[in-house]
Amino acid sequence: MSAYGVGHLHEVTMGPGIVEYLERIDATLEPFGGKFIVHGAKAEVKEGDFRGDLIVIEFPDLDRAREWYDSAAYQAIIPLRADNSVGDIFLLDGVDGDHVATDVLAT
Template sequence: MTTYAVGHLHDVNVGPDIVEYLCRIDETLAPFDGRFIIHGGPVTVMEGSWSGDLIVIAFPDRDRARAWYDSPTYRRILPLRTENSRGDVFFIDGVSADHRAADVVAKLPVADQPLG
């Protein structure tokens, strides 16, 4: 199952360290088959509010995502980002191509109670 490394970054200090991080991150992804799906950019807010930048990197599975994050090559450049921005970073699994929203009902804590 595809796993996504998601970063929601704020207050990015775009200076020499961030430029170096951006120039070096691709080489850290390649051995783990990671690739950018979303890398910042303008958003059109339809509901609620939004600030910051969204980054999404896809990996073939959670083991490779974790191995990338823990790799010595990535750990060497990580401070270039963490010392020049703030934000949240997490892993989340994707869903299968045939997934439907109702598939999650059985996993809800109140799945045995009728809706509505």
């Protein structure tokens, strides 16, 4: 089952640090099968108050997502993002293709 690395960045200071982060992140994803599926698109907010940028990276499974995040290559560039942005970063499992909303009631 696919898993996702998600970043909700509320504030980003665009400068050399973020540019370097963007130039280096793709190489960190490749060994773990990670690929961007949402990256900085502006949200069309229908309800609530969403600010910032949303980034979603898909991985083959949660183990691969964890391995990517914990990898030396990614750990080396985290300060480039963290020192130049404010936000939340998390990993989570996706759902199977036959998932329906009521499945969450069984857990």
